[in-house]
Each structure stands twice: as C-alpha cells, then as structure tokens.
Amino acid sequence: MNRKPLNQTDPETAKAVNGELEREEYGLELIPSENYASKAVLEALGSIFTNKYAEGYPGKRYYGGCQFVDQVETLAIERAKKLFGVAHVNVQPHSGASANLGVYCALLNPGDTLMGMSLAHGGHLSHGAAVSVTGKWFKSIQYGVNQETELIDYDQVEDLAKKHKPKLIVCGASAYSRFIDFKRFREIANSINAILMADIAHPAGLVATGLFPSPVPYCDFVTSTTHKTLRGPSGGMIMCTAEQAKALDKAIFPGLQGKPHAHVLAAKAVAFYEDLQPEFKSYCEQIIKNAKTFAAALAKESFRIVSGGTDSHLFLIDLTDKGFSGKDAEEALGRADITVNKNTIPRETRSPFITSGIRIGTPAITTRGMKEPEMNIIAGWVADVLKDINNVQRQKEIGHEVRKLCEKFPLYL
Numbered sequence: 001m002n003r004k005p006l007n008q009t010d011p012e013t014a015k016a017v018n019g020e021l022e023r024e025e026y027g028l029e030l031i032p033s034e035n036y037a038s039k040a041v042l043e044a045l046g047s048i049f050t051n052k053y054a055e056g057y058p059g060k061r062y063y064g065g066c067q068f069v070d071q072v073e074t075l076a077i078e079r080a081k082k083l084f085g086v087a088h089v090n091v092q093p094h095s096g097a098s099a100n101l102g103v104y105c106a107l108l109n110p111g112d113t114l115m116g117m118s119l120a121h122g123g124h125l126s127h128g129a130a131v132s133v134t135g136k137w138f139k140s141i142q143y144g145v146n147q148e149t150e151l152i153d154y155d156q157v158e159d160l161a162k163k164h165k166p167k168l169i170v171c172g173a174s175a176y177s178r179f180i181d182f183k184r185f186r187e188i189a190n191s192i193n194a195i196l197m198a199d200i201a202h203p204a205g206l207v208a209t210g211l212f213p214s215p216v217p218y219c220d221f222v223t224s225t226t227h228k229t230l231r232g233p234s235g236g237m238i239m240c241t242a243e244q245a246k247a248l249d250k251a252i253f254p255g256l257q258g259k260p261h262a263h264v265l266a267a268k269a270v271a272f273y274e275d276l277q278p279e280f281k282s283y284c285e286q287i288i289k290n291a292k293t294f295a296a297a298l299a300k301e302s303f304r305i306v307s308g309g310t311d312s313h314l315f316l317i318d319l320t321d322k323g324f325s326g327k328d329a330e331e332a333l334g335r336a337d338i339t340v341n342k343n344t345i346p347r348e349t350r351s352p353f354i355t356s357g358i359r360i361g362t363p364a365i366t367t368r369g370m371k372e373p374e375m376n377i378i379a380g381w382v383a384d385v386l387k388d389i390n391n392v393q394r395q396k397e398i399g400h401e402v403r404k405l406c407e408k409f410p411l412y413l
C-alpha cells in the first residue's frame with residue numbers, strides 16, 4: 001500500500017489542491033451556493049469511511065461490516081430530523097439534483113406532468129428545465145416571477161396549475177432572494193390534488209433556524225443540499241412524512257443510487273451537529289444582515305437590485321443599463337479576487353452563458369466572521385470594479401486590499 005502523502009505521491013494534484021486552498025483563504029467568495037466546511041466536517045469527509053460499501057439502510061444492509069456506517073448514518077438522520085422537525089429523512093442523495101430526482105422517481109412515471117420555477121427566473125435545472133432529464137422525461141410546465149414586482153407570480157402558478165393539472169408542483173429556487181409563500185403553494189396544490197415538493201437547497205440553514213419560512217408544515221417532500229447555508233459536505237437530503245418514507249427510501253436505493261457515500265454521511269452527521277448549536281442561529285442571522293447591508297450599499301451606488309432587495313442570503317444585480325454583461329462583471333471581479341457568478345435576471349435578453357446579471361451571496365464571507373462594516377467595504381470594491389470595468393490596474397490594487405482583509409479573517413491557515 002502507498003503510504004506517502006499526497007505531495008509526494010502526486011505533486012501535480014497536490015499543487016492544484018494547494019492552489020485552491022490559497023484561492024479560498026485569500027479571496028472573497030460571494031457565490032451564494034458556496035460555503036466553507038469546518039475542519040471537523042473535512043476530517044470526517046476525508047476519513048476511511050470512503051472505503052466502505054453499505055448499500056441499504058441502517059440495520060438493513062446488503063454488505064457485512066456496516067456497524068460503524070450504521071452509527072454515522074443514524075446520527076445524521078436523527079440530527080436532521082431534530083433540525084427541521086420532520087418525521088423521516090433520507091441522507092443518502094449524492095446531490096440536490098439527485099434528491100429531486102429521488103422524489104420524482106418515487107412518485108412520477110415518465111410522461112407525467114411536473115411544474116416548477118423556470119431556470120431563467122431563478123428556478124433550478126432539476127425543476128423541469130428543458131435541457132435537464134427532468135424536462136425530457138416529464139411534461140414540464142414552468143412558472144416564473146411577475147415582470148413588474150419580480151416576485152413569484154402566484155396567480156400565474158395557480159392558472160398554470162388549473163390548466164395543466166401537474167401531478168407534482170415544485171417550489172423553491174436557486175436565484176430568488178425573497179421569502180416563499182409555501183402556504184399559498186399548498187392551497188394551489190390542494191385545489192388540483194397535486195403533490196407539493198419544496199427544494200430548500202439554498203435557504204436550508206435559514207429555515208432550520210427559523211429565519212426563513214419553513215415548508216415542512218405544507219409540503220409532502222422537502223429536499224435540500226447540505227453544503228450551502230447548512231455548511232456541510234457536498235451532498236443532498238430528502239425529508240418527508242412517515243407515510244411517504246418507504247416509497248422514498250426505495251426510490252433512492254435501489255431506484256436511483258447504489259453505494260451510499262459513507263464518508264459523506266459521516267460529514268453530514270458532523271455538520272448537522274454543528275447546525276444544532278446556538279451559534280449556528282447567530283451565524284444565520286448575520287448572513288441575512290450582511291446580505292441586506294451589501295445590497296443596500298450597492299443600491300446607493302446606483303446598481304439595481306432585482307426585486308429591490310433581499311430577505312435571505314443572496315441577491316441579484318441587474319446590469320442591463322451598464323453596457324457590459326454578467327460574464328464581463330464576473331471576469332473583472334475575478335481579477336480582483338472577488339468571486340461571483342453571472343446569472344440570468346427576469347426579462348433576460350442574453351444567453352445563460354453571458355447574462356445581464358450577477359448573483360451575490362453572503363454565507364461564505366459570514367463564515368469568516370465578517371459583519372456589516374466589511375460588507376460596506378466589499379460593496380465599495382465591487383462598485384469600483386464595475387464602474388471602471390476595463391481598469392485592470394485598479395482591479396489588481398483591489399485584489400491586494402482583498403488579501404489584506406482576508407488575512408484579518410482567517411479560514412484554514
């Protein structure tokens with residue numbers, strides 16, 4: 001067996017790992033779907049559990065030697081149940097998209113009608129986008145936001161539901177900054193006898209701490225990722241009622257997946273433990289304060305915030321009147337070591353690869369311990385870069401300032 005460390009075994013991969021460590025440590029991460037897992041989560045993720053096969057569920061495996069996997073999977077399940085106040089949790093999905101597919105696999109047949117929020121208006125690929133298997137295997141109906149208010153158009157949701165009678169309605173989004181009215185979705189679903197699924201991949205931490213409305217009382221299924229505001233390992237999870245538990249578990253294994261990633265189950269258990277601590281609520285409160293402060297500071301600099309602000313951890317900036325695209329903005333900010341992602345906005349005229357907007361989120365910089373004063377400083381840098389987008393010299397200068405600020409809020413080094 002090779003016992004040499006990574007840098008001696010494979011210097012090329014080691015170099016990339018160290019490069020990413022430096023990038024994360026000394027750059028500002030503003031992508032709302034990203035966060036920094038704790039050292040304890042990373043330790044569990046890099047543990048020997050990666051070696052283990054454990055098809056099945058705790059106490060009912062198709063492999064021997066599962067006594068320790070059973071322990072970590074049970075810890076993850078019990079902690080997730082407590083965190084969200086649900087009867088049943090499946091913690092095996094490898095990602096948020098797999099979690100969504102798991103629910104569809106449990107309930108739908110190919111050709112059934114599914115209704116979700118359009119990608120262009122803030123939904124997710126796996127909510128029935130045409131390019132996704134969820135838009136190819138199912139008849140997909142897509143709703144969006146009201147063009148004026150840029151809030152979910154609940155009347156349109158209701159009209160489309162009555163017209164197309166989807167078997168399943170998905171609520172939840174990847175690029176929508178406002179609270180979601182899960183009760184209204186339930187009423188609409190009830191009116192056509194549809195199943196209701198919420199995807200809370202983005203605000204899950206805020207939901208768990210009571211800072212964002214919970215879909216749990218209203219939805220038949222709730223899916224999430226575990227790596228965004230929940231600050232755990234990359235992965236997915238699904239919550240449901242006790243009655244739906246059996247069908248759901250069968251859909252994930254053996255329906256969709258084989259081997260659960262035992263090292264990820266261990267890391268999920270650790271993350272959920274951390275999420276149950278009182279300081280996690282303070283962290284989530286600060287995420288929202290930071291996002292509101294950041295958005296307000298950019299609005300003062302004449303940047304239009306989609307829907308006029310945010311209730312959560314993210315917001316979108318509309319660059320339509322600026323003469324450059326979201327892609328240009330992402331690249332210019334990248335040269336200043338500020339990482340954002342280009343994003344489509346309502347009334348988009350450009351392709352999803354170019355876009356007229358950028359999406360900004362505060363979960364990662366809040367994990368560093370940054371608060372309102374730092375938000376105002378960073379918003380100032382973002383405005384400086386975007387107001388003089390071809391000034392590469394200024395971008396480099398800001399990059400130096402970014403590094404100095406990051407050094408005051410260390411992560412892993």
Ligand code: DSN
Nearest residue numbers: 033096124174175201
């Ligand atoms: N694509 C992810 C995001 O960045 O929001 C959601 O899965």
